Amino acid sequence: MDGLDRKILAAVQEDGRLTVTELANRVGLSLSPCHRRLRALEQSGAISGYRAQLDANALGLTFEALVFVTMRSADRETVAAFENAVADIAHVLRAQRLFGDPDYLLHVVARDLPAFQQIYDDRLATLPGVQRLNSTLVMKNVVEYKPLPL
Secondary structure, three states: OOHHHHHHHHHHHHHHOOOOOHHHHHHHOHOOOOOHHHHHHHHHHOOOOOOOOOOOOOOOOOOOEEEEEEOOOOOOOHHHHHHHHHOOOEEEEEEEEEOOOEEEEEEEEEEEEEHHHHHHHHHHHHOOOOEEEEEEEEEOOOOOOOOOOO
16 A cells, blocks of 8 residues: 555545545546556455445434443353344444453444433343443544544
8 A cells, every 4th residue: 555545545535425536636646547546445445335424413313322331251152142232233333342341332322311221221231141231421522533544
């Protein structure tokens, strides 16, 4: 990966809707080499996809919580069952396995507190292998959707 590839990545990270022509102009390449480099970056996995950023507040998902999960055990079957089950919960936007205690961090969105309580009671508390859940509410998002440093 060279400087031109990094310019391409920075440009599509900023605006994934750029046409290849616009991208080529922005990074200072002609159309064909830019298109080849873009396809190579996609095929290598450096670009894993394109998606729209949606505003959760505008869509009525105004309640955010971080849920820390401590597992009863860390055997492969329990971990796999937990991870598969948590991936199926639409309101869990991000799930991260951590070193140490707690074992997982979940970023959960909901319409409001009663909706979060229902998700918590009906879905999160019943996940396989969960020993303890601990939640904290998000007061304010300070940094969101920050591009990767290239």
